[in-house]
Amino acid sequence: MTNSKPPVPSRPLRVAAEVVENAVEGPGNHRLVLAIPGWPGAEPGQFVMLSPGGSSEAERTDPLLPRPMAVYRGHAAAPPGGRAEVEFLLKVAGRGTRLLADxxxxxxxxxxxxxxxxxxxVAPGKRAILVGGGTGIASLYELASRGTEDAEVHVILGARSDGDLMGVDDFMALGVNCHITTEDGSRGRKGRVTDTLGELLEAPGPPAALFACGPTPMMHACAKIAFERQLECQVSLENNMACGFGVCLGCAVPVHSGGYSLVCRAGPVYSADQVVWEGLS
Ligand SMILES: Cc1cc2nc3c(=O)[nH]c(=O)nc-3n(C[C@H](O)[C@H](O)[C@H](O)COP(=O)(O)OP(=O)(O)OC[C@H]3O[C@@H](n4cnc5c(N)ncnc54)[C@H](O)[C@@H]3O)c2cc1C
Ligand code: FES
Structure with a gap:
């Protein structure tokens, strides 16, 4: 599948943003709202690097590296000379995200x-099926919100348990078809997102296109399903990143065209058939 990606701003901002809100939304889950001066807007799937260390004596040393975070809501640009409020959904995973949560x-x-x-x-006339697992849900909201007018949109949101789910009410408020799954059955259907995906694909409807973001095994499973059924599938990879702009090579992923691709530059969004999934974890 050819992946003709939409144009994105070529010069990212480097600014100090102000925390407007940092709300707890479940164990380890936070909704962080930042006021960002001169924000140029973002396209669905794009991310930022946030430096969680303090801006005083421990600057850039604890932790040393910034952390990647998907832009959840707030893709509109700031007014001239002003600031835009942009939302992020984050789950505490270690030291960096703990500092962000605090x-x-x-x-x-x-x-x-x-x-x-x-x-x-999402192309007009398609049945778009967005599959989000864990923190991958955050990369899909803006895509879901833009696809509702001219396509049938289904969103499958999955996590280990109810407390791990993020942003469900926001997706429901969009009026898209929401399907919730948890591995322990504490909310929605018990099982994995791919169980629901299989069922949706069996149902009659317009040709399906898949969009997935979440743990690598989940995206690999979606890629396999898409390959078997000859469906378009885009994935947004969440590789560990150290710099975010192509310098450290820490985010490289093997691709079928040969060699490695830098997820922070060429990705995070790829057509699933570009990625060599075997061996990724
Ligand atoms: C493009 C992109 C978008 C992302 N968007 C979001 C988001 O919207 N919300 C969110 O909560 N997280 C998101 N992440 C993941 C987030 O960046 C990591 O959880 C974070 O960097 C971990 O930093 P830490 O210092 O808290 O943990 P560390 O101490 O660095 O690591 C703690 C544990 O988390 C694991 N880990 C580290 N980075 C990742 C990663 N990228 N994916 C999976 N496991 C990881 C480590 O292997 C380790 O086991 C995104 C990652 C990428 C690459
Ligand atoms: S994160 Fe450094 S090259 Fe991609």
Whole structure:
């Protein structure tokens, strides 16, 4: 499948953003709202690098590296000379995300972005099936919100348990077809997102296109399903990243065209058939 990606801003911002809100939304889950001066807007699937260390004596040393975070909501540009409020959904995974979760309103944080490639938008007349697992859900909201007018949109949101799910009410408010799954059955259907995906694909309807973001095994499973059924499938990879702009080579992923691709530059969005999935974890 050719992946003609939409144009994205070529020069990311490097600014101090102000924390407007940092709300707890379940165990380890936070909704972080930042006011970002001069924000140029972002396309669905793009991300920023946030430097969680303090801006005082421990600057850029604890932790040393910024952390990638998908732009969840707030893809509109700031007014001239003004700021835009942009939302992020984050789950505490380690030291960096703990520091992000502890930020208080009024504090400032360094941000670089928007970065990376975007999803090719949902085509008219298609049945778009968006599959989000864990924190991957955050990359899909803007895509879901833009696809509702001219396509049938289904969103499958999955997590280990109810407390791990993020943003469900926001997706439901969009009026898209929402399908919730949890591995322990504490909310929605018990099982994996791919169980629901298989069922949706069996149902009659317009040709399906898949969009997936989540743990690598989940995206690999979606890629296999798409390959078997000859469906378009885009994935947004969540590789560990150290720099976010092509310098450290830490995010490289093997691709069928030969060699490696830098997820922070060429991705995070790829056509699933570009990625060599075997051996990725
Ligand atoms: C493009 C992109 C978008 C992302 N969007 C979001 C988002 O919207 N919300 C969110 O909560 N997280 C998101 N992540 C993941 C997030 O960046 C990591 O969880 C974070 O960097 C971990 O940093 P830490 O210091 O808290 O943990 P660390 O101490 O660095 O690591 C703690 C544990 O998390 C694992 N880990 C580290 N990075 C990742 C990763 N990228 N994916 C999976 N496991 C990881 C480590 O292997 C380790 O086991 C995104 C990642 C990428 C690449
Ligand atoms: S994160 Fe450094 S090259 Fe991609």
């Amino acid at each position: 930020l208080a309103p009024g504090q400032s944080i360094r941000l670089v972005g928007p970065l990376g490639s975007a999803f090719v938008p």
